[in-house]
Amino acid sequence: xxxxxxxxxxxxxxxxxxxxxxxxxxxxxxxxxxxxxxxxxxxxxxxxxxxxxxxxxxxxxxxxxxxxxxxxxxxxxxxxxxxxxxxxxxxxxxxxxxxxxxxxxxxxxxxxxxxxxxxxxxxxxxxxxxxxxxxxxxxxxxxxxxxxxxxxxxxxxxxxxxxxxxxxxxxxxxxxxxxxxxxxxxxxxx
Amino acid sequence: xxxxxxxxxxxxxxxxxxxxxxxxxxxxxxxxxxxxxxxxxxxxxxxxxxxxxxxxxxxxxxxxxxxxxxxxxxxxxxxxxxxxxxxxxxxxxxxxxxxxxxxxxxxxxxxxxxxxxxxxxxxxxxxxxxxxxxxxxxxxxxxxxxxxxxxxxxxxxxxxxxxxxxxxxxxxxxxxxxxxxxxxxxxxxx
DNA sequence: TAATATACGGAGGCAGCCTCCGTTTATCAA
DNA sequence: TTGATAAACGGAGGCTGCCTCCGTATATTA
Numbered sequence: 001x002x003x004x005x006x007x008x009x010x011x012x013x014x015x016x017x018x019x020x021x022x023x024x025x026x027x028x029x030x031x032x033x034x035x036x037x038x039x040x041x042x043x044x045x046x047x048x049x050x051x052x053x054x055x056x057x058x059x060x061x062x063x064x065x066x067x068x069x070x071x072x073x074x075x076x077x078x079x080x081x082x083x084x085x086x087x088x089x090x091x092x093x094x095x096x097x098x099x100x101x102x103x104x105x106x107x108x109x110x111x112x113x114x115x116x117x118x119x120x121x122x123x124x125x126x127x128x129x130x131x132x133x134x135x136x137x138x139x140x141x142x143x144x145x146x147x148x149x150x151x152x153x154x155x156x157x158x159x160x161x162x163x164x165x166x167x168x169x170x171x172x173x174x175x176x177x178x179x180x181x182x183x184x185x186x187x188x189x190x
Numbered sequence: 191x192x193x194x195x196x197x198x199x200x201x202x203x204x205x206x207x208x209x210x211x212x213x214x215x216x217x218x219x220x221x222x223x224x225x226x227x228x229x230x231x232x233x234x235x236x237x238x239x240x241x242x243x244x245x246x247x248x249x250x251x252x253x254x255x256x257x258x259x260x261x262x263x264x265x266x267x268x269x270x271x272x273x274x275x276x277x278x279x280x281x282x283x284x285x286x287x288x289x290x291x292x293x294x295x296x297x298x299x300x301x302x303x304x305x306x307x308x309x310x311x312x313x314x315x316x317x318x319x320x321x322x323x324x325x326x327x328x329x330x331x332x333x334x335x336x337x338x339x340x341x342x343x344x345x346x347x348x349x350x351x352x353x354x355x356x357x358x359x360x361x362x363x364x365x366x367x368x369x370x371x372x373x374x375x376x377x378x379x380x
Numbered sequence: 381t382a383a384t385a386t387a388c389g390g391a392g393g394c395a396g397c398c399t400c401c402g403t404t405t406a407t408c409a410a
Numbered sequence: 411t412t413g414a415t416a417a418a419c420g421g422a423g424g425c426t427g428c429c430t431c432c433g434t435a436t437a438t439t440a
Binding site: 235237242 | 385386390
C-alpha cells in the first residue's frame with residue numbers, strides 16, 4: 001500500500017523530451033513514414049526507450065502535436081505584452097505555420113483510421129488554440145492596427161488553408177509564410 | 191529495324207489487371223500502408239511481377255485510381271439510357287463513393303510529397319469526371335425529376351465532402367451512402 | 381514448330397517494426 | 411552517505427516488408 005508515488009526519474013523526462021524534439025524534426029522533413037528507429041537514433045536513445053514512452057507511432061505523433069500546440073499557446077501569452085499588436089500577431093502566425101507542417105505529417109498517419117483518442121485530442125486543442133488567438137486579435141483590433149471585422153476563425157482557417165493549398169516541398173514553409181504576410185497586409189488599416 | 195511491335199503478351203495484361211484489382215481491395219481495407227507483397231499474393235502473382243508493372247508504390251496507386259475513374263466514366267455512359275434518370279444518378283453517386291474510398295488511400299500516400307505526375311493525372315481525371323456527371327444531371331433535370339438549379343459541381347463536391355467528413359471505419363461506406371441518399375432526396379421535386 | 385522477345389517468380393540482402401529481458405541508475409529511507 | 415529497489419535503459423533478435431536481379435517459362439511470330 002504505497003500512497004505517495006515516487007517522483008519520475010529525471011532521465012525519463014529528459015529522454016521523453018528528446019524523443020519529441022527529434023520526432024518533430026524528422027516528421028517535418030520526412031513525412032509520416034519517417035523511421036522510428038531514425039527518431040530514436042536522432043534522440044540518442046535506444047529503440048526500446050522510444051517504444052516504452054510511445055507504444056505506437058500514433059502515440060508519438062500525438063505527443064508531438066500536443067507539444068507544439070502547447071508551445072503555441074504559451075507563445076500567445078508571451079506576445080500579449082508585445083508593444084506592436086499587429087507584429088505580435090504576425091510572429092504568432094509564423095509559428096502557427098510550423099504547426100501546420102506538423103499537423104500535415106500527423107494527418108498522413110491518421111488519415112485512414114483516426115482513433116477515438118486523436119479525435120478527442122483534436123477537439124480539445126482546437127478550442128484552446130482558438131481561445132489563444134482570439135486574445136491576440138482583440139488586442140490588435142483595439143489598438144487600431146487591423147480591421148475590426150477580423151475574427152480568430154478567419155485567421156486560423158486561412159492559415160490552415162494556405163498551408164494545405166501549397167504542395168509540400170523544400171520551399172514550402174517560405175512560400176507559405178510569404179502569402180501569410182500578404183494576407184496580414186490586407187488586414188491592416190492604412 | 192523492327193517497325194511493327196509485337197502484340198503485348200496476354201498473361202501480362204491479365205496480371206496487370208489482377209494486380210490493380212487486388213490493390214484496390216487492399217487499399218480500401220488496409221489504407222495506404224498496405225503491404226505490396228500482400229497485394230502480389232492476393233493477385234496470385236510474384237512480387238517481381240508487381241514491381242515490373244508498377245515500379246513504385248505510387249505508380250500502382252495511380253493506376254488504381256485511374257482505373258476506377260475510367261470505370262466510373264463508362265458507367266455514366268451506360269446509365270444514360272436508364273429509364274429513371276434520378277435513379278441513374280443515384281446509382282452513379284453510389285459508385286462515386288467507392289472512388290472517394292480509393293482516393294482517400296491515394297491521398298494518404300501522396301499527402302507528403304505529391305509528384306508532378308500525380309498532379310497532372312488529377313487535373314485530367316477531374317475534368318473528365320465532371321463532364322460525365324454533367325450529362326447525367328442534365329438528363330435528370332430535363333426529365334423533371336430533380337431541381338433545375340443543381341450543377342455537376344454541386345454533386346461532386348458534396349459527395350467528396352460527405353466522404354471526407356466521416357472518419358474512416360468499418361461502417362464508413364454505409365453511413366456515407368445513407369447521407370448521400372438523403373441529399374439526393376432533397377434534390378428531388380415533390 | 382522452332383526461335384526469340386517478353387514476362388514470370390522468388391531468393392536474397394537490407395531496413396524497419398516491435399518485444400523481451402539482462403543491465404544500469406535515480407530515488408528514497410535509514 | 412549508503413544500500414535497497416523501483417524504474418528506466420538499450421539493443422539483440424525474430425519477423426515482415428521493400429526492392430533487385432536473373433534463371434526459367436511461355437506467348438507470339440515466322
